Amino acid sequence: MINKIAASVEEAVGPVADGATIMVGGFGTAGIPNELLEGLMRVLHDGSARNLVVVNNNAGNGETGLAALLKTGRVRKVVCSFPRQVDSQIFDALYRSGDIELELVPQGNLAERIRAAGAGIGAFFSPTAYGTDLARNPDGSLRETREINGRMHVLEHPIHADLALIRAERGDRWGNLTYRKAARNFGPVMAMAARRTVASVHEVVELGQLDPEAVVTPGIFVSQVVQVPRVQTQGGGFKA
Amino acid sequence: MTHQRRSKDQIAALVAKDIPNGAYVNLGIGMPTMVANHLPAGLEIILHSENGILGMGPAPAEADQDFDLINAGKQPVTLLPGGAFFHHADSFAMMRGGHLDICVLGAFQVSATGDLANWHTGEPGAIPAVGGAMDLAMGAKQTWVMMDLLTKQGASKVVAQCTYPLTGLGCVKRIYTDLATLDVTPQGLKWVDAVDGLSLADLERLVGLPIAA
Numbered sequence: 089m090i091n092k093i094a095a096s097v098e099e100a101v102g103p104v105a106d107g108a109t110i111m112v113g114g115f116g117t118a119g120i121p122n123e124l125l126e127g128l129m130r131v132l133h134d135g136s137a138r139n140l141v142v143v144n145n146n147a148g149n150g151e152t153g154l155a156a157l158l159k160t161g162r163v164r165k166v167v168c169s170f171p172r173q174v175d176s177q178i179f180d181a182l183y184r185s186g187d188i189e190l191e192l193v194p195q196g197n198l199a200e201r202i203r204a205a206g207a208g209i210g211a212f213f214s215p216t217a218y219g220t221d222l223a224r225n226p227d228g229s230l231r232e233t234r235e236i237n238g239r240m241h242v243l244e245h246p247i248h249a250d251l252a253l254i255r256a257e258r259g260d261r262w263g264n265l266t267y268r269k270a271a272r273n274f275g276p277v278m279a280m281a282a283r284r285t286v287a288s289v290h291e292v293v294e295l296g297q298l299d300p301e302a303v304v305t306p307g308i309f310v311s312q313v314v315q316v317p318r319v320q321t322q323g324g325g326f327k328a
Numbered sequence: 329m330t331h332q333r334r335s336k337d338q339i340a341a342l343v344a345k346d347i348p349n350g351a352y353v354n355l356g357i358g359m360p361t362m363v364a365n366h367l368p369a370g371l372e373i374i375l376h377s378e379n380g381i382l383g384m385g386p387a388p389a390e391a392d393q394d395f396d397l398i399n400a401g402k403q404p405v406t407l408l409p410g411g412a413f414f415h416h417a418d419s420f421a422m423m424r425g426g427h428l429d430i431c432v433l434g435a436f437q438v439s440a441t442g443d444l445a446n447w448h449t450g451e452p453g454a455i456p457a458v459g460g461a462m463d464l465a466m467g468a469k470q471t472w473v474m475m476d477l478l479t480k481q482g483a484s485k486v487v488a489q490c491t492y493p494l495t496g497l498g499c500v501k502r503i504y505t506d507l508a509t510l511d512v513t514p515q516g517l518k519w520v521d522a523v524d525g526l527s528l529a530d531l532e533r534l535v536g537l538p539i540a541a
Contacts, residue, residue: 115379115416116402117395145416172457173402183455192456195378196420196463203417216424216463219497221448269413270379271396276415304415321395 092263092313093292097127100286100314104128104137104251107164111202111247111278112144112154113254116173119271121255121288122153123316128253132162139164143202143247145195145274147171147179158182167247169195194222197244199277205246206280206309213241252282256305256313259289263310264303271321272304279309286311290318331523333506339474341366343432343504346472347373351429352422354378354464357401359474360432376428378460380419383411400460420460423467431468433461435475435500437490440537442500442512444473445492458495465496477505477534484535486510486517507534516540 094100101124104110110128114120140163147166148155155178157163166188171179182188193201194216204212217223218240223231232243254275256265265287267275279285287305292315334342336359344366347353354376355363364386367373375384378400385406388394393404407413422428435446444465447458465471475485486503503510508522508531518540519528532539 116398118379118398118402119396170457170459172455176455180455184453190456192458194458194462195416195460196424196467199416199420200424214424215466218466220462220494222458222462267413269394269396269407270377270381270398272413272415273379274416277417321393 091261092307092310093261094286094312094314097123097288097314097316098131100124100312101127101131101251101253102284102312103135104131104140106137107139107141108137108250109141109143109248111249111252111274111282112142113252113273113275113278115145115270115273117149117322118269119255119267119273119275120153121253124253124255124286124288124314125153125157129157129160132160138162141165141167143167143249143278145169145198146173147176149173150175151178155179158188161187163188165189165191167191167193167198169193169198191226192222198247199274201244201247202274202281203277204244205248206277209246211243211245214244215239215241218242247281249278249282250284252278252285254278254285254287256287256289258291258293258298259287259310259313260293260295260298260307261313262295263287263307263313264298265289265305265310265313266298266302267304276305279305284311285309287313288316289313290316331507331526334523336362337366339504339506342509343472343474344368347430349373352376352382352427354423354428354431354468356431356433356461356464358434360434361399361401363432363474376419376422377405378419378464380414380416381405381407381411382414383408385411420463420467423460423463426467426469428468430470430472431464432472432474433465435473435485436492437485437487438473438500438503438512439487439490440512440517442498443490444471444495444500445490446495448493450493461495465499470501471496471499472502472504473500474504477507486535486537488537507531510539513540
């Protein structure tokens with residue numbers, strides 16, 4: 089019998105190796121798997137893993153969740169599109185003191201690079217960022233470009249991960265998932281791109297109870313499902 | 329000579345008036361968000377939000393705020409009947425794949441050839457953040473800009489060549505400002521309208537570039 093339902097968050101997150109790349113779903117605070125991040129920090133506290141690479145759209149809000157993970161000093165690099173938030177003070181301080189690396193990726197290239205990893209694509213050409221500073225490698229050299237159908241494109245490589253932590257709404261023991269509103273965001277593509285994907289859900293249902301026409305992430309992409317209590321959705325993030 | 333500048337709401341109203349019925353539109357964070365308040369009643373204009381929403385509606389009453397339903401600026405919004413949710417790769421496929429009709433973005437500078445600079449001042453100590461700006465600028469069928477024409481120091485933000493880091497090359501089609509509206513054409517800048525009393529010659533002097541009538 090396949091049973092991907094984990095008894096605890098710590099069991100679901102499992103051991104994390106030194107230098108691991110960890111994808112974290114969410115956009116602002118919508119879809120951030122806070123309970124899994126707290127579990128991850130407990131797992132990390134008992135181990136020696138450092139030099140982690142975190143992939144998320146942002147770089148943490150306030151003092152909890154992803155921000156708290158950055159504060160542990162175990163994260164070497166953040167890959168994201170929009171680190172600067174009204175309450176991203178922990179990332180801001182680490183960045184300004186040179187204690188964390190930033191790989192800034194246009195949001196659509198970020199999503200597609202993650203999707204490409206999950207879909208087994210070797211690399212792809214994207215028109216986004218052509219002619220800008222984000223079409224350069226970390227050493228400042230220009231990335232490979234190509235004119236295709238009269239338009240210039242930049243070569244983009246997939247982003248693979250060792251672990252993806254995502255927040256879903258409902259799941260079953262085969263790992264099938266549905267999401268809630270715009271908290272879906274990066275969850276489905278990150279689930280595909282990691283060697284191991286852990287999803288938190290607010291409801292665990294029996295096989296057959298999820299409408300097969302409405303399953304968003306099929307269980308093949310999911311390693312572990314763990315139920316967490318439903319909490320009030322929270323604000324935070326960019327303010328104009 | 330000083331002129332009565334258009335307010336942000338007046339600029340937003342001008343942008344809204346030019347959006348055709350049935351258009352799929354993305355409004356960038358900041359000033360462009362205000363365009364939503366001026367969309368003409370009776371038209372069906374479908375708003376896209378980069379975080380996976382089509383058919384985005386106005387802000388809810390405070391008691392109905394749901395932070396699983398937010399816009400790109402992370403403010404709570406609503407979903408209209410007929411609206412849909414989707415994941416990030418699909419959302420940006422809507423831009424990059426040329427499905428989105430119009431995006432409206434703020435800007436630091438726009439060049440006479442339609443280059444856009446709106447994501448980074450490049451100042452030391454500034455934390456760079458790009459979000460979906462580059463994907464939107466290059467992906468939408470039409471990219472419109474909404475901004476003040478002049479900086480606080482009085483320099484034109486419409487320039488021969490951008491000095492700020494670029495968001496996209498040759499992507500801006502129209503520029504709405506507090507003093508005038510300009511089209512960016514293959515032949516250069518073209519006059520669309522201006523506030524009362526501002527002549528073409530005045531505008532050319534402010535911008536420092538030739539503008540076709």
